[in-house]
Amino acid sequence: MVEMTSIQGQTHTRQGSSIGQPLTRMDGVLKVTGAARYAADHHPAGMLYAVMAVSSIARGRVASLDVAAAMAHPGVVQVMTPGNAPKLAEDPDAKTNPFMFRMDLLQNDGVRYPNQPIAVVIADTLESATEGAALLAPAYVTEPARVGLDGNASFAPPAVGVGNPAEMHRGDVDAGLKGAALRMDATYETPAQYHNPMEPHAIVATWDGDTLSIDTPSQGLAMAQGRLAGLFGIAPEGIHIRSPFLGGGFGCKGLLSGPQVLGVMAARLVDRPVKLVLRREQMYGPVGHRAPTRQTVRLGAASDGALTAVSHHAKTASSTFDDFFEPAADTAHTVYASPAIATSHEAVRLDTGTPLFMRAPGEATGSIAMESAIDEMAHACGMDPLAFRLKNYSDVEPISGKPFSSKALRECYAQGAARFGWATRPLAPRQMRDEAGLLVGWGMGTATFPALMFQGHARAVLRSDGTGVMETGAHDMGQGAWTALAQIAADGLGLEQDQVEFRAGSSDLPDAGIAGGSAHTATAGMAIHGAGADVIAKLADLAMDDQRSPLFGAGNTGVIARSGRLHRRDDEGRSESYGDILARAGLTEIEGRGASASDPAAQSAYAMHAHGAVFAEVKVDPEFGQIRVTRLVGAFAAGKIINPRMVQSQYYGGMIWGVSFALHEEALTDRRSGRIMNQNLAEYHVPVNADIPSVEAILVEEHDPHVNALGIKGVGEIGITGTAGAIANAVWHATGIRVREFPITLDRLMG
Amino acid sequence: MNNFEYLRPTTIPEAVAAASVPGAAYLAAGTNLVDLMKGGVVRPSRLVDVGRLPGLTDIEHLPDGGLRIGALIRNAELAHDEGFARRFPSVAEALLSGASGQLRNAATVGGNLLQRTRCAYFYDTASACNKRDPGAGCDAVGGETRTHAVLGWSPSCIATHPSDFCVPLVAMDAVVEVEGSNGRRDVTLEDFHRLPGTSPEQESVLEPGELIVAVRLPPSAAEFASHARYLKVRDRTSYAFAVVSAAAALRMEGGRIAEARIALGGVALKPWRARAAEAVLVGALPDPALFRGAAGVALVDAKPSGDNEFKIELARRIVTRALILAAAGTPSRMPALPASPFAAPDGASQHG
Numbered sequence A: 001m002v003e004m005t006s007i008q009g010q011t012h013t014r015q016g017s018s019i020g021q022p023l024t025r026m027d028g029v030l031k032v033t034g035a036a037r038y039a040a041d042h043h044p045a046g047m048l049y050a051v052m053a054v055s056s057i058a059r060g061r062v063a064s065l066d067v068a069a070a071m072a073h074p075g076v077v078q079v080m081t082p083g084n085a086p087k088l089a090e091d092p093d094a095k096t097n098p099f100m101f102r103m104d105l106l107q108n109d110g111v112r113y114p115n116q117p118i119a120v121v122i123a124d125t126l127e128s129a130t131e132g133a134a135l136l137a138p139a140y141v142t143e144p145a146r147v148g149l150d151g152n153a154s155f156a157p158p159a160v161g162v163g164n165p166a167e168m169h170r171g172d173v174d175a176g177l178k179g180a181a182l183r184m185d186a187t188y189e190t191p192a193q194y195h196n197p198m199e200p201h202a203i204v205a206t207w208d209g210d211t212l213s214i215d216t217p218s219q220g221l222a223m224a225q226g227r228l229a230g231l232f233g234i235a236p237e238g239i240h241i242r243s244p245f246l247g248g249g250f251g252c253k254g255l256l257s258g259p260q261v262l263g264v265m266a267a268r269l270v271d272r273p274v275k276l277v278l279r280r281e282q283m284y285g286p287v288g289h290r291a292p293t294r295q296t297v298r299l300g301a302a303s304d305g306a307l308t309a310v311s312h313h314a315k316t317a318s319s320t321f322d323d324f325f326e327p328a329a330d331t332a333h334t335v336y337a338s339p340a341i342a343t344s345h346e347a348v349r350l351d352t353g354t355p356l357f358m359r360a361p362g363e364a365t366g367s368i369a370m371e372s373a374i375d376e377m378a379h380a381c382g383m384d385p386l387a388f389r390l391k392n393y394s395d396v397e398p399i400s401g402k403p404f405s406s407k408a409l410r411e412c413y414a415q416g417a418a419r420f421g422w423a424t425r426p427l428a429p430r431q432m433r434d435e436a437g438l439l440v441g442w443g444m445g446t447a448t449f450p451a452l453m454f455q456g457h458a459r460a461v462l463r464s465d466g467t468g469v470m471e472t473g474a475h476d477m478g479q480g481a482w483t484a485l486a487q488i489a490a491d492g493l494g495l496e497q498d499q500v501e502f503r504a505g506s507s508d509l510p511d512a513g514i515a516g517g518s519a520h521t522a523t524a525g526m527a528i529h530g531a532g533a534d535v536i537a538k539l540a541d542l543a544m545d546d547q548r549s550p551l552f553g554a555g556n557t558g559v560i561a562r563s564g565r566l567h568r569r570d571d572e573g574r575s576e577s578y579g580d581i582l583a584r585a586g587l588t589e590i591e592g593r594g595a596s597a598s599d600p601a602a603q604s605a606y607a608m609h610a611h612g613a614v615f616a617e618v619k620v621d622p623e624f625g626q627i628r629v630t631r632l633v634g635a636f637a638a639g640k641i642i643n644p645r646m647v648q649s650q651y652y653g654g655m656i657w658g659v660s661f662a663l664h665e666e667a668l669t670d671r672r673s674g675r676i677m678n679q680n681l682a683e684y685h686v687p688v689n690a691d692i693p694s695v696e697a698i699l700v701e702e703h704d705p706h707v708n709a710l711g712i713k714g715v716g717e718i719g720i721t722g723t724a725g726a727i728a729n730a731v732w733h734a735t736g737i738r739v740r741e742f743p744i745t746l747d748r749l750m751g
Numbered sequence B: 001m002n003n004f005e006y007l008r009p010t011t012i013p014e015a016v017a018a019a020s021v022p023g024a025a026y027l028a029a030g031t032n033l034v035d036l037m038k039g040g041v042v043r044p045s046r047l048v049d050v051g052r053l054p055g056l057t058d059i060e061h062l063p064d065g066g067l068r069i070g071a072l073i074r075n076a077e078l079a080h081d082e083g084f085a086r087r088f089p090s091v092a093e094a095l096l097s098g099a100s101g102q103l104r105n106a107a108t109v110g111g112n113l114l115q116r117t118r119c120a121y122f123y124d125t126a127s128a129c130n131k132r133d134p135g136a137g138c139d140a141v142g143g144e145t146r147t148h149a150v151l152g153w154s155p156s157c158i159a160t161h162p163s164d165f166c167v168p169l170v171a172m173d174a175v176v177e178v179e180g181s182n183g184r185r186d187v188t189l190e191d192f193h194r195l196p197g198t199s200p201e202q203e204s205v206l207e208p209g210e211l212i213v214a215v216r217l218p219p220s221a222a223e224f225a226s227h228a229r230y231l232k233v234r235d236r237t238s239y240a241f242a243v244v245s246a247a248a249a250l251r252m253e254g255g256r257i258a259e260a261r262i263a264l265g266g267v268a269l270k271p272w273r274a275r276a277a278e279a280v281l282v283g284a285l286p287d288p289a290l291f292r293g294a295a296g297v298a299l300v301d302a303k304p305s306g307d308n309e310f311k312i313e314l315a316r317r318i319v320t321r322a323l324i325l326a327a328a329g330t331p332s333r334m335p336a337l338p339a340s341p342f343a344a345p346d347g348a349s350q351h352g
């Protein structure tokens, strides 16, 4: 049983049994039966199909398009080009807030990356539109593409990630390195990776005068609404976006992308509802990607293994026309204790789409380098990698010196190591073989991810029939937000799960912030919690002020809300049902509101992060270098666990992405043209079932009194961190070969 | 995709007539062809769907001990046919190591033989490709070439043929039965695919309109059943094309190798039969050093076509291992991961 304290005061308490239960997905049956309608499943009457034509060059301009040929194709209704694209109220290259990124919306004939939209063909059928787009046969004026991290002049970016300083330091790294008994200096490279959710970006847009109705997947409904309002010069309230289900988001649906806006423009141009769905290969450009990095880590250690200096320098790439810099060096701020820490970034501008958020941006790239480097240093010190990490365990956040709001990383190490059987690991590499003669290696990595919170809102209603409603514009990317948030709603209202109607995924509901930064459960959850407190307080006031109520006069001690009844705190035998209270007051329902935001006082006092430890076993064929991750054990501490089943799935998914990062994913970019040559799911490899024979995630108990009243940290991204490094370290332990260029492919291990 | 004509003939002669016009293509399961059409890589003006032609879905055990496989048999059906898998285990293993379960359930024997290269520049219509557009040039050369050919390539084309199935088939002297407007003829699989030379657009010896009706395995192929393996090294554990693969089969007599068969996949624009390497083994006792020598012979003519020199040494190691595995004997059951280095057959050590 979970007890929750109202954030408005200590007067009333709510108790429920939903939080903590491993409920299955509320929307599971809808999904497995196909009844869940995703954006592209909508077909309003009169709808036309739009297909983008995209650029096959990286840089230059479109010299001509054969619009006549496309228009002549049967079924083609219109071809949208810079010549006839609807005028926009705002320049799509304008930036008025840090979450605005530039879009290519057919405003000119310029080409600044491969797969940039250059026209949209609108037709009666998908087939006609597709062929119409092919018939455009663009001619280009091509300029040489700037490809790869050495492809252009490098510079120091003004900021990285979302407004993080590009450089930070504490203590004197040079002195720390100079005074070290052991030093290591190594450079690691990670490739560009592209978003491949099952559901590509899709939009169905319908205009009615100046109001706009949209079905499209979104991790940030209110921001999408605001962006469209700005671009089309209409009121946000006139835009209704429905996004009940996403077929995966991972960051690429956080901000509205250019192609989605093109769907809205196409609908305006033809004055009919329009559907636009990206083809798989069109995902490789206009919707963000994970930037490539080249990271140099320098470590110094005393002879007992204590770090004396940590220096992490990351080179990354952004597009030529916008700024997003993967904050890869920043993980050095939060994990290992050292008297001296320095992090810095540099960047180049390449002819690619703008890189953006991809699951654990900065942490994923940074952690594979740092965890590899830590492993190399442990080896240099002759220490077990876990013992080395424990030696450098930090009880305060290394860069800031702030205490952690909570940090159960020691327990993660201990439980993960025990479950994995780490204790018997030989120190030297290339010592273990299986019965078939395959090389076996064990490696580990530390996982961290910040515990963030954005601003969110919710609305709660209690009805005289004893049921409740909770509304918030939250987003379920497939991870189970419908279910976890409904659990918080039930407990927040003191009702059983089946008495609460939970509404989310629509822009006409209260703004639930953005489903990103692993902050959605905390953000939407705390808003829900607050709305529940508010409506219960109003209900309690009704009862406590009413002489006919058994709760009359309970004001000083307060009430406990449980299973649809309010109980006097000082005498729980005296209670009254919600329905009776409302009925007596002559009300059919009563409403409460909640808002959430991080607490600035707690933020300045504490460092807030989730932590974890991942242990990996790999097998490597000694002659072929082919690798298989045969076992993964992760142990994670992330505060209060709302739904252990969903959380475990999040960890599994993150860890599997870690396998992908370490061994598979890579955008194979032609060195001359800058075009991505494997922009399909046959050749852009992600793990398949046979690559993941065994994955376990341990939920380590952690109570955090500071992050928020419910004690929730995020779980969405942390699984990928630590895992990729653990696998790289296991590959080294199996083979004795340290591969510093990812993904680790078999040719790099053939010896 | 472009508008095209769709025909579903009911007899083979009708199909051949319909497919003999320029721009026509046979459609089997479409797992390769439809992908290519969607990408605008090929734009046939007429599809001749052979899916319902009669007489192409039998697995016949011939009186002479050979086997005849109808062109429309699905890859999965053939691999799981008990009689077939027992007599030609390496072919079954190769089939089961290809693509995914869903694709194998659909893909046909004929389609597998004629599947197109996976060269990324062939798929990318913005790149120059001599196969797609004869004389246009080859953008793969000097590009991203990690998986391109190391044997039999020419400056006109450095692509590989991606089929797994074809590799043990060519080792087993398989014969392709084709029917055209002049009737039926037999072509050995070894002669069926062409090396690129100066005309990489000519991929096989088929004449316009010629239809694959069956693939035959001669009686001799079954004599290798107890020592036949397929081994496929790939960039992930399953659902990936071979980086390099090899089929090895031995006919043992009194502990000696009476006859050997070796073929390589993923190295050339055709399944690569290594006859000279086979000859090295005849009459010898099985021995890893000998196998390594044979593997060297198999690759003597190999040269990198780009950043893929590693494939040559990888191929030598794979041939060696495949021979070791074949000598150790065909496992009693199909490994859970067919053709994989992680297959661990019968728990036996297979590594040096």
Ligand SMILES: Cc1cc2nc3c(=O)[nH]c(=O)nc-3n(C[C@H](O)[C@H](O)[C@H](O)COP(=O)(O)OP(=O)(O)OC[C@H]3O[C@@H](n4cnc5c(N)ncnc54)[C@H](O)[C@@H]3O)c2cc1C
Residues within 6 Å of the ligand: A682, B025, B026, B027, B028, B029, B030, B031, B032, B033, B034, B035, B050, B071, B097, B098, B099, B100, B103, B106, B107, B108, B109, B110, B111, B112, B113, B114, B115, B116, B162, B163, B164, B165, B210, B211, B212, B213, B239, B240, B241, B242
């Ligand atoms: C994602 C993916 C992964 C794959 N992985 C592998 C792998 O690991 N290993 C592997 O070997 N294969 C792999 N494949 C390829 C697969 O084996 C082929 O797509 C399949 O065998 C083709 O058979 P089909 O019946 O679908 O042929 P279709 O696509 O219908 O036809 C292919 C070609 O053959 C021609 N054709 C078909 N039948 C005949 C006939 N009877 N006579 C004359 N011409 C004919 C067609 O005109 C066409 O040119 C993969 C495919 C995909 C899509």
Ligand code: SF4
Residues within 6 Å of the ligand: B117, B119, B120, B121, B122, B128, B129, B130, B131, B132, B137, B138, B139, B140, B141, B156, B157, B158, B159, B200
């Ligand atoms: S290697 Fe062959 S298939 Fe690939 S681009 Fe060159 S000519 Fe075309």
